[in-house]
Amino acid sequence: MGNQPLFVLSDDTERSRGQDAQSSNIAAGKAVSESVRTTLGPRGMDKMLVSDSGDVVITNDGATILQEMDIEHPAAQMIVEVAETQEDEIGDGTTTASVLAGQLLAQAEDLLDEDVHPTVVVEGYNEAARLAREAIDAIAIDEETDDDLLEQVAETSMTGKGTGGVTPERLAETVVEAIRSVESGDGINRENVRVRTQVGASATATELVEGVIVDEEPVREDMPVSADDATIGVFDLEFDIREANVDAEYDITDIDQLNAAIDAEEGELKKYAETLSDAGVDVAIVTDSIDDRAASYLAEEGIVAFESVSDDDATAIARATGATRIGSLEDLDDEDFGHAGSVGVETYGDEDLLFVEGGDAAETVTVFVRGGTEHLIDELERAIDDALDVVTASIETGGVVPGAGATEIAIASHIRDRAASIEGRRQLAVEAFADAVDVLPRTLASNVGMDPIDALVELRSRHDSEGRAGIIAEGQTGIVGDPIDYGVLDPAAVKREAVESATEAATMIARIDDVISAS
Ligand code: ADP
Ligand code: MG
Numbered sequence: 001m002g003n004q005p006l007f008v009l010s011d012d013t014e015r016s017r018g019q020d021a022q023s024s025n026i027a028a029g030k031a032v033s034e035s036v037r038t039t040l041g042p043r044g045m046d047k048m049l050v051s052d053s054g055d056v057v058i059t060n061d062g063a064t065i066l067q068e069m070d071i072e073h074p075a076a077q078m079i080v081e082v083a084e085t086q087e088d089e090i091g092d093g094t095t096t097a098s099v100l101a102g103q104l105l106a107q108a109e110d111l112l113d114e115d116v117h118p119t120v121v122v123e124g125y126n127e128a129a130r131l132a133r134e135a136i137d138a139i140a141i142d143e144e145t146d147d148d149l150l151e152q153v154a155e156t157s158m159t160g161k162g163t164g165g166v167t168p169e170r171l172a173e174t175v176v177e178a179i180r181s182v183e184s185g186d187g188i189n190r191e192n193v194r195v196r197t198q199v200g201a202s203a204t205a206t207e208l209v210e211g212v213i214v215d216e217e218p219v220r221e222d223m224p225v226s227a228d229d230a231t232i233g234v235f236d237l238e239f240d241i242r243e244a245n246v247d248a249e250y251d252i253t254d255i256d257q258l259n260a261a262i263d264a265e266e267g268e269l270k271k272y273a274e275t276l277s278d279a280g281v282d283v284a285i286v287t288d289s290i291d292d293r294a295a296s297y298l299a300e301e302g303i304v305a306f307e308s309v310s311d312d313d314a315t316a317i318a319r320a321t322g323a324t325r326i327g328s329l330e331d332l333d334d335e336d337f338g339h340a341g342s343v344g345v346e347t348y349g350d351e352d353l354l355f356v357e358g359g360d361a362a363e364t365v366t367v368f369v370r371g372g373t374e375h376l377i378d379e380l381e382r383a384i385d386d387a388l389d390v391v392t393a394s395i396e397t398g399g400v401v402p403g404a405g406a407t408e409i410a411i412a413s414h415i416r417d418r419a420a421s422i423e424g425r426r427q428l429a430v431e432a433f434a435d436a437v438d439v440l441p442r443t444l445a446s447n448v449g450m451d452p453i454d455a456l457v458e459l460r461s462r463h464d465s466e467g468r469a470g471i472i473a474e475g476q477t478g479i480v481g482d483p484i485d486y487g488v489l490d491p492a493a494v495k496r497e498a499v500e501s502a503t504e505a506a507t508m509i510a511r512i513d514d515v516i517s518a519s
Helices: 018-037 062-068 074-089 094-113 118-139 147-158 168-181 243-247 255-279 292-300 311-321 359-363 374-396 406-419 426-437 439-447 452-466 492-511
Strands: 013-017 047-050 056-059 193-199 207-209 211-214 226-235 283-286 304-306 338-348 351-357 365-371 400-402 470-474 477-481 489-491 514-518
Touching (some): 018 094, 018 492, 056 062, 056 374, 062 074, 094 118, 094 439, 118 406, 118 426, 147 489, 193 374, 211 311, 226 311, 311 338, 311 351, 365 374, 374 492, 400 406, 406 492, 452 470, 452 477
Antiparallel strands (some): 211 351, 400 489
């Protein structure tokens, strides 16, 4: 064999190993999490993200920032996934989760530098995560989750987001009312809460509409723009001469035959309006097209019709009104029609919106978000989406914890208490986890302009004496206080999920000692 080296990888494969691989992965993960740190909390700053094509997004939302950043490094990408998981599972706490993941990596790096073996780090982190869950359960408020509490949770999730002058209390009330109205014996139908945005008015005009709003205008201007106690048909068919007839060859030799042919067509087009009118339909939602003449007959019958309605919107209207989608006009059944208290078309600037409200429609509600600019409205929509999610999470997983860093202080304290009894080097990893969790209250403190070290010292002592202590934004800076007194509450699920996904990502990255990439 001689000294011939054995090549198992192709020439252009890049490879880094051992400490090199680890430290570059850790650095990438830390960098990503560092980039969202300044947005955490009520005084968090916003980021302006500009894409290749010049689109601008201004946001405070961790998941949105990471998603727009176009991150390529595989380890950094895992932190982005932490934020995405958090967003999918709970809908809030994305900054918390990614900052924690980054800090767990930073602590892991120190441990690895001190020659603590990666598997020991992993075991220690998993043990600490278990202790963190215990601490979350212990600090959870075991009061009935009434509307008051839920409004506080909603408000907490919206603080720090640009809400364009609307008081967060009002938005929080709207959000809780929305969730309550889609709550039934078997839980919350979160998908029955829709959010619809429309620029043009001030954000204070944001309101809850009991029904659905879709971006549609009637096919003809002479159709009625509103109807009360309306019967609604949702049709998946074309209101036109049927193909078969169009293709048929007419052998027309005189004017009578021509007239007969035209009459036959007209009759067919008129039939749509007659059939719908006989069935008592006031509003026709059509996913396909409507022939102009068929539309004019519909207008004559006083029926308002919408064509080329998207499948999503048609589904929402059907669900909201109790209608079944209709594929043929033969054998129409009353049961197939939906009902709404009112249907109306309203004009906003150069856009027409169709409102389907009341009656059966009340099963679906829409938060109708208004605002002066596109950017404001987008951020407001994200804030409302988060608030809807945290209220849902609080009801469904039945737990609320004090916010403002108080839960994190409790987690770190509980972990340190137990770390003493853990043998060997694993203890170092468990303690390092507690240090990593501290970054959250520390960041909240520095984002409100407090000295993070002093704040941490005071938080710990107040936690020990009173059982709860958080960073409360006040005036130009912040103070240490009991978050419950200030109504700063988060769903317990946000903290559980953040611990879970951050631990998972950090331990996964810490275990990697070889990066092999094809170029
Ligand atoms: P995330 O993406 O993690 O939800 P946020 O920027 O929304 O990040 O910040 C969430 C943190 O801010 C939570 O710990 C929450 O308890 C805290 N927080 C929210 N409102 C307040 C407030 N008024 N005072 C202090 N802390 C608050
Ligand atoms: Mg939040």
